[in-house]
Amino acid sequence: MKRHCLALDLRPDPALIAEYEAMHRAVWPEILDSIRSAGILSLEIYRIENRLFMILEADHDFSLEQKAAADAANPKVQEWESLMWRYQQALPSAKPGEKWVLMQRVFSV
Numbered sequence: 001m002k003r004h005c006l007a008l009d010l011r012p013d014p015a016l017i018a019e020y021e022a023m024h025r026a027v028w029p030e031i032l033d034s035i036r037s038a039g040i041l042s043l044e045i046y047r048i049e050n051r052l053f054m055i056l057e058a059d060h061d062f063s064l065e066q067k068a069a070a071d072a073a074n075p076k077v078q079e080w081e082s083l084m085w086r087y088q089q090a091l092p093s094a095k096p097g098e099k100w101v102l103m104q105r106v107f108s109v
Contacts, residue, residue, distance in 0.1 A: 001041065001057055001058065001059065001060070002057070002058045002059070002060060002062055003055065003056070003057050003058075004054075004055075004056045004058070004064060004102060005053065005054065005055055005056075005102070005103040005105070006053075006054040006056065006100040006101060006102055006103060007051065007052060007053055007054070007091060007100070007101050007103055008051075008052045008054070008088055008090070008091065008099055008100045008101065009050050009051055009052065009088065009089045009090070009091055010047070010050040010051075010052060010087055010088055010089065011050065011087060011088070011089050012049075012050045016086070016087050017047075017050065017087070019087060020084070020087035020088075021047070023083070023084070023087075024045065028076065028080060030074075030076040030077070030080075031076070031077060031080050034070065034071065034074055034076075034077050037070075038058070038062060038066070038067045038070060039058050039059040039061055039062040040056055040057070040058045040062065040067075041057050041058055041059060042055070042056070042057040043055070043056050043057075052088075053103075054100060064102070081099075085099075
């Protein structure tokens with residue numbers, strides 16, 4: 001199994017953060033299907049203040065690049081991503097157009 005950890009910020013607005021969390025209590029079925037069909041076995045998002053942390057666990061064939069390409073070709077995923085961008089903001093270190101940024105593991109036992 002592969003594990004990827006990613007980070008992203010939310011806009012620092014309590015009302016928008018509450019809306020974002022509400023949207024994630026009712027994720028569209030097409031989005032859930034796109035996650036599962038990519039070989040993602042588990043996906044969790046955690047929040048502290050306006051920082052998000054995603055833990056993604058996937059099968060050995062999973063590729064972030066292939067998932068990005070599939071998402072780019074899926075109109076429903078693009079609609080969801082456009083909606084989510086209302087709540088999100090890139091990390092200061094993100095490259096232009098980059099949303100979720102892959103984190104580097106610094107410790108493991």
